[in-house]
Amino acid sequence: MTDQPVYDSGLIAHGIDTTRPSVARVYDYFLGGKDNYESDRELYRQIMKVAPEAPEWARANRRWLKEVVTWLAEDRGVRRFIDAGSGLPTVENTHQIAQRANPACSVVYVDNDPSVVAHGRALLLDNDRTQFVAADLTEPDDVLADQAIADLLAPGEPVALVMALMLHHIADYDETLRIAERYVDALPPGSYLAITHACNPGDGGAVDVLVTELMEKVKHAFPTLAFRSVAEISSLFGGMEILDPGVVRLVDWHVPGGRVDEEPEPGVRDAIYGGVARKI
Ligand SMILES: C[S@@+](CC[C@H](N)C(=O)[O-])C[C@H]1O[C@@H](n2cnc3c(N)ncnc32)[C@H](O)[C@@H]1O
The missing domain is CATH 3.40.50.150 (Vaccinia Virus protein VP39)
Known part of the structure; x- marks a missing residue:
């Protein structure tokens, strides 16, 4: 199986549905994380089409x-x-x-x-x-x-x-x-x-x-x-x-008292x- 992040043994069985994107995993992918599946990466690609930022x-x-x-x-x-x-x-x-x-x-x-x-x-x-x-x-x-x-x-x-x-x-x-x-x-x-x-x-x-x-x-x-x-x-x-x-x-x-931009x-x-x- 190539479409699996590296886990310690057995964690894949803990109710993790790899066929649907998860908010946590898609967000983690945005941060460069490795705990994601093709369903997460596909949604990532869709989001990047409209919001590359x-x-x-x-x-x-x-x-x-x-x-x-x-x-x-x-x-x-x-x-x-x-x-x-x-x-x-x-x-x-x-x-x-x-x-x-x-x-x-x-x-x-x-x-x-x-x-x-x-x-x-x-x-x-x-x-x-x-x-x-x-x-x-x-x-x-x-x-x-x-x-x-x-x-x-x-x-x-x-x-x-x-x-x-x-x-x-x-x-x-x-x-x-x-x-x-x-x-x-x-x-x-x-x-x-x-x-x-x-x-x-x-x-x-x-x-x-x-x-x-x-x-x-x-x-x-x-x-x-x-x-x-x-x-x-x-x-x-x-x-x-x-x-x-x-x-x-x-x-x-x-933070209060920290740098404040003059104008956004x-x-x-x-x-x-x-x-x-x-x-x-
Ligand atoms: C976009 S991530 C944000 C992660 C982190 N708070 C951050 O800002 O970097 C949203 C997180 O909220 C969790 N979450 C969303 N709804 C939740 C709920 N009803 N109960 C517990 N966690 C929830 C998701 O599982 C996900 O891990």
Whole structure:
């Protein structure tokens, strides 16, 4: 068999469907990863026809994650992280970034893709401050009841909940809002929520046109994918205080007090927006 990534023995049997593209594997392929199949690569090729900048979106998202996690651990004293919708392990994962800033940081990863579950658990076997929870994030009560998550939240210390490129996989806006609200409610005061999300500004401009074409390409593979407006993405933070520079394109996001571009580059077709908020 040539169409299989190299696995430790048996992982292929863990519910991994190689005939359909998986969000986690296609995204990983954009980042140069090796855990993909022909179904993932075919969708990648389709996406590249309309959005050749998509790999740069993935890289920008990982740059954003590194900047945010480093800042929260180094400057904001956060010691507890939940990476919700963590994806396949890649070059720099949240626990490596956080623990480089402060070895005392604990991280719980959550994902429900069988490829991610298998690889995530294998990666974390030797790190006693890191855990992996296999769960569906659209069931917040189940996720919050999981022992690893409950233990992380129990002391009431600030937690950083990272939902990077995850909430846009819930099709219905009201449901997404309810789910985000449930997680925000469970966070102790002083906690942070960091979100990146697919965005359609809905203004008829270049990004709007691009996103419409892109949706057409991926709608069969990823029927729940939802590009949302900046206002909708901002609303997912609930009553939290959205920190500077707000919910903006990832190319324009820098830690508060960091470099701020005078004017966003107008020509960049960037459909990924992000923001960080703090619970008062
Ligand atoms: C595009 S990847 C993003 C990975 C990583 N957060 C990042 O930003 O680099 C989206 C991840 O969210 C996960 N995901 C999507 N919906 C989910 C759900 N309902 N429950 C758990 N994980 C989910 C997918 O399995 C995938 O690994």
